[in-house]
Amino acid sequence: MHEISLATNVLAIVEESARRESCHAVRALRLEVGKLAGVAIPALRFAFEAIAPGTCLAGARIRIDEPEGAGRCPRCGIVPIEVAGEPCPRCGSHPIPIERGTEFRVVEMLIDDTLADDTVAPHQEI
Numbered sequence: 001m002h003e004i005s006l007a008t009n010v011l012a013i014v015e016e017s018a019r020r021e022s023c024h025a026v027r028a029l030r031l032e033v034g035k036l037a038g039v040a041i042p043a044l045r046f047a048f049e050a051i052a053p054g055t056c057l058a059g060a061r062i063r064i065d066e067p068e069g070a071g072r073c074p075r076c077g078i079v080p081i082e083v084a085g086e087p088c089p090r091c092g093s094h095p096i097p098i099e100r101g102t103e104f105r106v107v108e109m110l111i112d113d114t115l116a117d118d119t120v121a122p123h124q125e126i
C-alpha cells in the first residue's frame, strides 16, 4: 500500500527532527496533502495508526490539511482542478499544467519536551 510508505517517510522525517530537538515524543503533527497528491487520506491515517506504536508518533494528534487543486490554463489563468489531467473547467483547454494540490509535506510538529510547547517546522517535501 502506497500510504504505508508515505507514512513511513513522514515518520523518518519526524524522528530526525525530534532527535535534533532532543525530544522523545511528538504531541501533534500537521501535514499538508493536496487533493491532487493521489493519497487516500483514510488509508494514510490508518497507516499512521499502524506504524506509530513504539515510535515518537505514538499518541500524536495528526492533522491533515487538504489544499484544493488548481491548474494554470493558458487562456483562463488559475482555475480549480479536481482531478489531475482533466481539462480546464472553463474553456476545455487540455492539458493544463498543475499549479497546486500535489503537495505532500510535514508542515509542523508539536514536540513534547521538558520546556512546554515548542513548535518545529521541518518544511520538508517528500
Ligand SMILES: [Zn+2]
Binding pocket: 073, 074, 075, 076, 077, 079, 088, 089, 090, 091, 092, 093
Ligand atoms: Zn481555460
